[in-house]
Amino acid sequence: MEESFLILKEIYEVEDDLYKERMEFLDSVLELNKFISSPVRTLSLGQRMRADLAAALLHNPKVLYLDEPTIGLDIIAKANIREAIKGINAKYKTTVILTTHDLDDIENLCERMIMIDNGKKIYDGEIKAIKEKYGEIKKIKIDVKNIDEFEKLDFRKEFNLEKEDLKLNIEKNSLIIEFNRKKSSVSDIISYILKKIDVLDINIFETEIEEIIRKIYKNEVEMN
Structure with a gap:
């Protein structure tokens, strides 16, 4: 060769x-x-x-x-x-x-992405921009010693969130929180959690580009 x-x-x-x-x-x-x-x-x-x-x-x-x-x-x-x-x-x-x-x-x-659907260009711009515009769901993972601590938290009442704006899931000693960042900020959510319970660890996840693209191709978001 x-x-x-x-x-x-x-x-x-x-x-x-x-x-x-x-x-x-x-x-x-x-x-x-x-x-x-x-x-x-x-x-x-x-x-x-x-x-x-x-x-x-x-x-x-x-x-x-x-x-x-x-x-x-x-x-x-x-x-x-x-x-x-x-x-x-x-x-x-x-x-x-x-x-x-x-x-x-x-x-x-x-850094830049062009999306084509049926021969038509539907997006041309920065990856960061498409995440900011269409990645409205943020995810936070909270680790605690005792899952009973989670009973102290009431996100819907505290932040006046509708059902579609908040999803909670408990996995072992972790609480997975998915919320609409346009309705409440990451800093507010974390500040509320730290005031209410003892936390071992916190992880913040960006919206995955795969999920955003899936929504775009399924016409679940309005492109403009």
Whole structure:
């Protein structure tokens, strides 16, 4: 496989010093030396993905198009590919445009997202913006020693929340609170909890992009 990179070097007319520099960098983010001397037919899917990515970047393109770059890969291989893409973007300022159905790719790699439905563009903007606009449900997990403590809490009365604006679920010694952040703030909810009960731990979760996109495609939110 090493010969393939040398052929690409000549095709793209990459100078010797630049070729060496880029191959060293690509090896650092893609670990090419672990398999670069192996025949292509012996490579795993993850290794072939990394080799293809390195080949596409050898001549330092300004724009890189990736189609489902992590499809079929295991968790570790996906993480390695994502870290490599981020490293390449940071090192060479390469603009990366990817198409994917893996929402973890979007969460981990993208600043801007374009959504298409039936050939029509329905969203074009920042990931942060779509979460802020359509991710109205916040989740808080409260851990306590004694679940009887939860009886002291009455969120609906305290914050005047309707049934659809609040969901409570007890799991062992934890209370999962899902609420509409447009009706009450995280700080108010946490402040109320700390005044009422003894807490071991608190975890705050952002609305997952998967849930937002599901709602958009099911027309559960109004796009404008």
